[in-house]
């Protein structure tokens with residue numbers, strides 16, 4: 001059982017006016033109008049504890065009953081209260097004081113209830129504020145996520161564009177390479193025809209003899225070793241078909257004739 005005297009900070013011998021003023025002290029002490037910074041420490045539980053203590057101790061009959069229960073529960077306390085004899089004077093003045101107490105306690109009670117209401121209001125405001133802050137943080141987080149996603153999207157787009165450009169450049173390079181190869185082939189054909197003309201080669205055999213053979217031979221894999229028509233050796237199964245004279249050559253001859261063609265070009 002709660003010690004109502006301790007709750008109100010009173011001795012067991014406290015008079016009724018002590019109880020009233022102790023209660024009044026608490027009411028003022030917890031008034032959020034007077035102590036705006038204190039409301040957060042105040043709980044319903046505190047108020048209720050004090051108010052309950054006050055309600056019991058301020059009504060004579062209830063206080064007597066409470067004291068009796070208290071003494072029954074704590075035999076030691078009986079000795080402390082034994083000194084306090086009934087006070088006839090107080091009893092006589094009781095009716096008058098009771099009226100005054102009722103008036104004041106009613107006023108205090110109203111005040112306490114108002115204080116209580118204000119505390120509740122403040123606490124609700126505080127909770128709302130916390131909720132608002134939480135929402136704000138959540139919103140900021142969502143916005144940040146969105147911005148990041150957008151940034152990522154931009155980055156992906158740029159990466160795709162970059163790859164596309166690299167691909168285009170590679171295709172262009174391939175195309176240029178093919179063009180250069182075609183030009184070299186055409187030059188080689190012109191040179192070969194000029195050589196045949198210069199040497200008066202008309203027959204197939206004459207043309208073969210005067211052929212420098214092409215760097216653009218068609219490579220073919222033979223089933224067995226073949227005889228190179230230029231050097232007469234059997235060197236391998238890979239034959240190089242010269243597009244000018246239409247003969248099968250070995251790799252070595254193709255290389256040798258390519259070197260001679262290079263020398264001829266250099267001599268011009």
Ligand SMILES: [Zn+2]
Pocket residue numbers: 208211212213214242243244245246247
């Ligand atoms: Zn040839």
Ligand SMILES: [Zn+2]
Pocket residue numbers: 228229230231232233249250251252253254
């Ligand atoms: Zn050969």
